[in-house]
Structure formats: structure tokens, C-alpha cells
Amino acid sequence: MEEKIKSIIKTSGNSPDRLMDILLSVQKEFRCVPEEAVSLIASALGISEADVNQTKTFYHFFSSKPVGKYAVYLNNAAVSGMMGMAEVADEFEKQAGIKFGETTPDGLISLDYTACIGMSDQEPAALINSVVFTELTREKVKEIVAGMKEGKTVESMVPEYGDGNNAHPLVKSMVKNNIRKAGPVCLGDYDAGKTLSKALSMNPKDVISEVQKSNLRGRGGAGFPTGLKWLFCSQESGERYVICNADEGEPGTFKDRVLLTERAKMIFEGMTIAGWAIGAKEGIVYLRYEYDYLLKFLNSILDEMREKNMLGKNIMGKGFDYDIRIQSGAGAYVCGEESALIESTEGKRGEPRNRPPFPTQSGYNEKPTIINNVETFCSAVKIVEKGGEWFSNMGTEESSGTKLLSISGDCKQPGVYEVEWGMTIKEMLDMVDATDVQAVQVAGPSGVCVPPSQFSRKIAIEDLATGGSMIVVGKQRDLIKDIVLNFMEFFEDESCGSCITCRSFNMILRRMVEKIVEGRGIKPDLDNMVQWGEIMRNTSRCGLGQTSANPVSTTISNFRELYESKVKDVDFQSDFDMKKAIIESCEAVGRPPVVHE
Amino acid sequence: MSKPIIATASLAGCFGCHMSLLDIDDRILKLIELVEFNKSPIDDIKTFTKQCDIGLIEGGCCNTENIEVLKEFRKHCKILISVGECAIMGGLPAMRNGIPVKECLDEAYLDGPTVGENKEKIMPNDEELPIITDKVYPLHEIVKVDYYLPGCPPSADLLWEALVALVTGKELEIPYELIKFD
Numbered sequence: 001m002e003e004k005i006k007s008i009i010k011t012s013g014n015s016p017d018r019l020m021d022i023l024l025s026v027q028k029e030f031r032c033v034p035e036e037a038v039s040l041i042a043s044a045l046g047i048s049e050a051d052v053n054q055t056k057t058f059y060h061f062f063s064s065k066p067v068g069k070y071a072v073y074l075n076n077a078a079v080s081g082m083m084g085m086a087e088v089a090d091e092f093e094k095q096a097g098i099k100f101g102e103t104t105p106d107g108l109i110s111l112d113y114t115a116c117i118g119m120s121d122q123e124p125a126a127l128i129n130s131v132v133f134t135e136l137t138r139e140k141v142k143e144i145v146a147g148m149k150e151g152k153t154v155e156s157m158v159p160e161y162g163d164g165n166n167a168h169p170l171v172k173s174m175v176k177n178n179i180r181k182a183g184p185v186c187l188g189d190y191d192a193g194k195t196l197s198k199a200l201s202m203n204p205k206d207v208i209s210e211v212q213k214s215n216l217r218g219r220g221g222a223g224f225p226t227g228l229k230w231l232f233c234s235q236e237s238g239e240r241y242v243i244c245n246a247d248e249g250e251p252g253t254f255k256d257r258v259l260l261t262e263r264a265k266m267i268f269e270g271m272t273i274a275g276w277a278i279g280a281k282e283g284i285v286y287l288r289y290e291y292d293y294l295l296k297f298l299n300s301i302l303d304e305m306r307e308k309n310m311l312g313k314n315i316m317g318k319g320f321d322y323d324i325r326i327q328s329g330a331g332a333y334v335c336g337e338e339s340a341l342i343e344s345t346e347g348k349r350g351e352p353r354n355r356p357p358f359p360t361q362s363g364y365n366e367k368p369t370i371i372n373n374v375e376t377f378c379s380a381v382k383i384v385e386k387g388g389e390w391f392s393n394m395g396t397e398e399s400s401g402t403k404l405l406s407i408s409g410d411c412k413q414p415g416v417y418e419v420e421w422g423m424t425i426k427e428m429l430d431m432v433d434a435t436d437v438q439a440v441q442v443a444g445p446s447g448v449c450v451p452p453s454q455f456s457r458k459i460a461i462e463d464l465a466t467g468g469s470m471i472v473v474g475k476q477r478d479l480i481k482d483i484v485l486n487f488m489e490f491f492e493d494e495s496c497g498s499c500i501t502c503r504s505f506n507m508i509l510r511r512m513v514e515k516i517v518e519g520r521g522i523k524p525d526l527d528n529m530v531q532w533g534e535i536m537r538n539t540s541r542c543g544l545g546q547t548s549a550n551p552v553s554t555t556i557s558n559f560r561e562l563y564e565s566k567v568k569d570v571d572f573q574s575d576f577d578m579k580k581a582i583i584e585s586c587e588a589v590g591r592p593p594v595v596h597e
Numbered sequence: 598m599s600k601p602i603i604a605t606a607s608l609a610g611c612f613g614c615h616m617s618l619l620d621i622d623d624r625i626l627k628l629i630e631l632v633e634f635n636k637s638p639i640d641d642i643k644t645f646t647k648q649c650d651i652g653l654i655e656g657g658c659c660n661t662e663n664i665e666v667l668k669e670f671r672k673h674c675k676i677l678i679s680v681g682e683c684a685i686m687g688g689l690p691a692m693r694n695g696i697p698v699k700e701c702l703d704e705a706y707l708d709g710p711t712v713g714e715n716k717e718k719i720m721p722n723d724e725e726l727p728i729i730t731d732k733v734y735p736l737h738e739i740v741k742v743d744y745y746l747p748g749c750p751p752s753a754d755l756l757w758e759a760l761v762a763l764v765t766g767k768e769l770e771i772p773y774e775l776i777k778f779d
Contacts, residue, residue, distance in 0.1 A: 571741065572740075572741035574738060574739055574740065575738070576664075576734065576738055576739050578661070578664065580731070581730040581731045581732070581734075582661065582728045582729075582730060582731070583731075584697065584698040584699065584731045585698045585699075585702065585728055585729040585730070585731065586728060587699070588698055588699040588702050588703075588720065589702065589720035589721065589722040590720065590722055591722040591724065591728075593728070595661050595728065
């Protein structure tokens with residue numbers, strides 16, 4: 001083991017900021033990160049075992065005990081639940097003879113749940129040794145587990161390949177793109193290298209002002225003006241970095257996965273243009289581990305671009321040196337938050353930093369850094385190609401251009417749609433052929449649950465902002481149980497635990513929703529939940545805690561009658577159960593569990 | 598008008614909150630002019646002899662007797678106040694929550710370094726003894742609590758200000774120092 005680990009450390013760069021890569025390789029090799037590895041890594045990198053352990057224990061896909069030779073991670077996000085995850089889980093348990101959270105005694109199969117893996121338009125889906133299996137059914141699970149018992153490779157169990165680059169020899173995945181509507185920006189015509197060549201003949205300042213002219217705003221969800229971010233960073237001195245946020249973790253989003261599959265060059269080209277504009281020499285793509293199946297393919301595209309002199313030294317003969325590397329994540333929603341993403345890229349726990357300083361002032365390795373979403377870089381390419389004005393003529397006053405929507409849930413045409421900002425929810429529902437809609441969850445769990453009375457609202461940063469996640473919830477669903485409770489369980493799991501309110505209130509709110517679902521809720525619970533959500537919003541450092549009460553607060557405000565029909569109209573009700581509370585100690589001391597009242 | 602009646606009790610607490618109440622020093626003479634005490638360690642009245650206006654409870658609930666006393670207080674007091682960390686959140690005794698009760702009892706009566714001789718491995722199980730509950734519960738999980746006075750213990754000034762405000766009907770003005778704990 002020692003030799004193997006030493007060689008992994010050596011090939012990964014032997015530096016503390018590559019700890020993520022080292023741990024990923026160790027996990028892959030040994031199916032866990034054993035104690036022995038922790039001390040070897042610590043001494044090789046010159047850091048403490050605690051440093052290694054805190055990174056190791058932070059991420060979902062690192063484990064202390066070995067996962068199975070076939071490690072199944074079934075997605076338990078809300079949409080997966082809506083599409084029949086419970087049956088699939090039941091079949092996995094039956095066929096493997098173990099429960100979720102367990103490994104078979106022979107170490108062959110382990111079953112675990114995981115948060116949204118970016119396949120909401122083809123659920124229920126699972127990762128098995130980082131190979132994606134979509135649209136699972138009881139039948140398919142039977143075949144898969146039988147294959148495992150025969151010792152087949154996971155790759156050979158993929159029944160057929162998806163469209164486009166999903167069938168590429170380095171991808172070979174059954175994932176489907178489901179591009180239902182291509183727009184003029186990200187999914188329209190694209191001629192690799194054309195815009196880069198144009199940009200490199202422009203003054204970097206002019207590139208930035210073109211992006212500013214377009215009014216492009218960040219596509220990850222927060223909507224910060226991209227040109228301004230680039231300008232701020234370009235005004236700093238010294239080394240600078242470009243980071244592409246491909247940690248698409250908001251449940252219900254999968255449009256970046258499609259861009260990574262079909263527009264990889266465009267993303268890298270956008271990053272290179274950004275590097276030219278701000279004066280950076282290095283770009284980093286932070287790729288969520290769930291998209292690990294695309295890693296080889298993406299690296300091959302980078303190689304191809306290096307060969308064509310679109311990356312590397314003296315790009316296109318214009319005297320500009322720039323290269324891109326891909327940093328893999330290891331399963332943590334909070335790493336989508338830009339400062340947590342930087343921490344993770346440096347090999348640490350993905351805990352958000354205090355701001356200011358903002359990343360444009362002090363980011364990766366404390367150097368000025370811009371972090372933009374995958375889609376933002378693609379948009380920037382078109383803006384430089386066709387001009388800021390062309391772009392700003394699309395969309396609304398405050399939200400220019402187009403937006404990729406990942407639409408899933410109860411509709412007949414789930415998939416990716418590139419539409420101009422400003423579309424109403426009603427228009428969107430017609431577009432995806434959805435009827436009998438109870439609600440639309442806009443922008444994922446951290447967004448807003450919109451009732452039919454508000455379906456004339458617009459999808460735009462000034463009205464209903466979204467990073468792309470749109471979940472259609474049909475009337476047949478139990479909104480509180482299937483959606484709200486699922487979202488709160490998700491946030492409880494994904495809170496990094498740094499801020500006290502986020503750490504504890506997500507758990508408390510989840511319990512309260514559970515209480516209501518189980519029929520034990522009382523009326524004052526509703527106002528309490530809203531108030532506690534407000535406290536969490538005001539006292540959390542990052543976007544996670546600032547928005548994680550939204551599933552509760554937006555549904556209580558938009559679907560109050562539904563809640564009121566489920567809670568008792570009393571002031572107080574105790575859940576305390578005396579009989580249950582005394583069993584344990586009576587057994588321990590040997591006396592009858594009887595209370596004389 | 599007759600004076601408001603106060604009752605107090607310490608459940609799974611350390612009596613520190615009661616000590617803090619004594620720390621109001623000579624103001625205790627004023628307090629006696631303002632209120633009358635009923636069931637309380639302060640006057641050693643063991644059982645309620647009449648309905649009370651205010652119940653002050655320190656400590657959480659770690660056994661059946663605590664719960665019984667708490668429910669008695671709720672029955673007999675118009676206003677019930679959780680006093681101090683243990684009553685509000687379980688406090689130090691709640692450190693055992695999360696450890697199985699059997700493990701705690703084994704440590705206390707069989708395996709702990711201070712156990713001494715217990716060859717027959719006797720655990721206290723006389724029927725007269727209260728039964729330990731699976732966890733230490735804060736008061737508001739058992740009965741409705743009207744007010745909370747935080748602190749470990751709440752300072753004498755906080756207890757004084759709160760009580761005077763409550764019995765005189767004046768608005769409670771708490772200086773920041775009284776509820777600042779770090």
C-alpha cells in the first residue's frame with residue numbers, strides 16, 4: 001500500500017493544494033481512504049493528519065471504510081423521487097440483499113444515496129463507480145445487479161450510448177442531451193477558435209468593455225454583472241486566475257452537463273478569452289465529481305486545443321501564454337459557492353470564506369480570481385464574436401441574452417431549453433407540455449416555489465431569477481412531503497456546518513416539516529418556521545444558509561392553506577412520550593417500566 | 598389587591614440559578630414586599646398550597662420526578678418561566694444525550710473509576726426512585742413555557758429586572774450586558 005500511495009502522491013504533484021486529486025486517486029485505488037494513507041499523505045505533503053482528515057471527511061465520495069467493488073450511489077433528489085426512485089431503491093436492496101448505507105459481506109456491492117447528480121430529465125439515475133445509469137426501473141436494476149454478480153465491468157453494463165458526444169469513445173455514456181430548444185448563444189452555431197482569434201487581436205480592455213456592453217450577468221444564479229467582475233480583477237496587480245464553476249449542484253440543474261458534453265471547446269475558449277481580458281495565465285475548471293465520466297473526454301479536448309495552439313505558449317502567434325487544468329470535486333453542494341470552491345481547489349474543506357475580500361481581490365492562492373459559470377463563459381464567446389449590442393438586444397432590460405433552462409419533473413418534454421430571458425412561467429409550461437401543474441420550483445431548492453396564481457411572472461433576474469433549475473410539480477404530488485421535506489433533508493446534509501444557525505436550523509426546520517408531514521404539527525409551528533428561516537438568512541455567511549429556508553418560507557407564504565389543512569389549531573402540543581422515554585433505563589436497571597402518576 | 602404569588606423549583610440543574618436569585622442581595626427585602634412565595638426552596642414549602650401567578654424553573658428534565666414536578670407547576674402557575682441554560686436547552690446534564698442510557702448507568706455504577714466495590718453489580722432500581730429518562734429534555738418540549746431567561750446562571754440583575762417588570766407590568770428594559778455571554 002505504501003508504495004502505491006507514494007506513487008499517487010508523486011503523480012498528483014506532491015503539493016498540499018493537490019490534496020483533492022491525491023485523495024480521489026487513493027479512494028479509487030483502495031475504494032476508501034484508509035488511516036494508513038492519511039498519515040502517509042500528511043507526512044509526504046508536510047501537513048498534519050488533521051488537515052488531511054478534515055478534507056477527507058468533508059466530501060461525500062471519500063470514505064473511511066471500503067465501498068463495494070461496485071459502489072452504487074442512487075440519486076435521492078426530489079425529481080428522482082417523483083420519477084419512482086423508491087421502487088428502484090427497493091429493487092436494489094432486494095437484489096443485493098442489503099440496505100442502503102451497507103456493503104455486502106463479500107465487499108462486492110455497496111448501496112448509498114447521493115444528492116442530485118444532474119440527470120433530472122432522465123431519472124431515476126445512479127452512479128455506479130462513476131458510470132451513469134439513467135431511467136432506472138426494477139427490471140434494469142435486476143439486470144445490473146445480475147451483471148455485478150457475474151463480474152461484468154460497469155462500462156459493459158451500459159445498454160446503449162446517448163446522443164452527440166455521449167457516444168464519444170472517451171465518454172461512452174447512456175446519458176441523453178435532451179436539447180429541446182437551441183438558441184442563438186450557447187447552443188447555436190459555433191466555430192471553435194474564431195472568436196479567440198478575434199479577441200486576441202483586440203485590446204484586453206476592449207474585450208471587457210464589449211462584455212460590459214452586453215450586460216451579461218452571471219449564469220450560475222447570483223446574476224452579478226460579468227464585465228464588471230472582469231474589470232475589477234483586471235485592475236488588480238500580479239498573478240491572476242480564471243476559474244470555471246462546473247460544480248452544477250443545485251438540484252434540478254443539468255444544463256452545464258450538456259454544455260460540457262457538447263460545447264467543451266466553447267467553454268475553454270471563453271475561459272481563454274477571459275484570461276486574455278484580465279491578464280491571467282492559468283484557468284481552472286472545477287468539475288463536480290458527478291461528472292467524472294466526462295473527465296477523460298474534457299482532457300482530450302484540452303489536448304486537442306493545445307495541439308491547435310488554442311492553448312499553451314504563444315497562442316495563435318499572438319504572444320499570449322495560457323493553459324487550463326481540470327480540478328475534480330468530490331461531492332459537496334456548498335462547493336458551488338465561489339469561495340468554498342476556491343478552498344476546495346486548494347485542497348481544503350469546502351467552507352465558504354468571509355467576504356470581503358472578494359475573489360476578484362483575493363481568490364485562488366490569495367491571488368485575484370474571477371469565477372464564472374460554464375454558461376457565462378459560453379455566452380462571453382458569442383458576445384465577443386457578435387458584439388455586446390447584439391446580445392443585449394435579446395431578453396429583458398435587466399436580463400439580457402438567453403438562458404439555458406433545465407426543465408424536469410411532471411412535464412412531457414423534460415430537457416434543456418435555450419430561451420430569451422423574459423418568458424413567463426405559463427409560456428414555459430406550454431413549451432414543455434405540462435398540464436395539471438400544482439407548482440413550479442424555480443431555481444432549485446434555494447429558489448422559489450411558485451403557485452399557479454403567479455404563473456404570469458417572468459423568468460428574469462429582476463423577477464424570477466434562476467441558475468437554470470425548473471422543476472414542474474404536478475397536482476398528484478404531496479408538495480410538503482415530496483418536495484419541501486426532500487429539500488430540507490438535502491440542505492441539512494449539505495450545510496458545511498461553519499455557521500451555527502445553518503448547521504442547526506436546517507436540521508430543526510427539517511424536523512418541523514417532518515412533524516407536519518406526520519400530522520403532529522400545530523399552527524404556531526408555521527410562524528416559527530418562517531421566523532427561524534429569517535434568522536438563518538441573516539446570520540449565515542454564504543448563500544447556502546441565506547437561502548436554505550426558502551423551501552419552507554416560500555411554500556408557507558404561497559401555499560399556506562395546504563399547511564393549515566395539515567396542522568392542529570392549538571397553542572401547544574408536546575411530542576414527549578413518557579412510556580418510550582423510560583424503556584431504556586428500566587431495562588438497564590431491571591425494573592418494570594411503570595410510572596405511578 | 599393581593600401580592601402576586603411565586604413558586605420556584607430546581608429540576609436537573611445545579612441550583613446555580615437559585616443562587617443567582619439570592620444574589621439580588623438586599624433587594625430580596627423589596628422582593629418580599631412585592632410578591633409572596635409559595636412552593637419553593639426559598640421558603641421550603643414542599644407542595645403547592647394555592648394557585649400561583651409565576652413559576653420559575655431551573656434545570657431540565659432528566660427523570661420522571663422532574664416531569665411530574667414540571668407538570669404540577671404548569672397546572673398551578675399562570676405564567677411559567679424557563680430559567681437558565683439547563684431549563685432552556687438541557688445544559689450540562691444534556692451532555693449525556695446521544696450516549697445510550699445503559700452506557701451512562703454502567704459508567705456510573707459498574708465501570709467508572711470512582712465506583713469502588715460493586716461485586717453484585719447492583720443498579721439502583723427501587724420503585725421509590727424516579728426513573729431516568731432516555732434523554733434530558735428542555736422544559737418547553739414537555740409543557741408550554743411562556744418566557745425564557747437565558748444565562749448560566751442568568752445574572753441576579755436579569756432575574757430582578759424581569760421579575761419586577763412582570764409583577765409591576767412595566768416594560769422590561771434589558772441592558773445589553775445582561776444578556777451578553779461571551
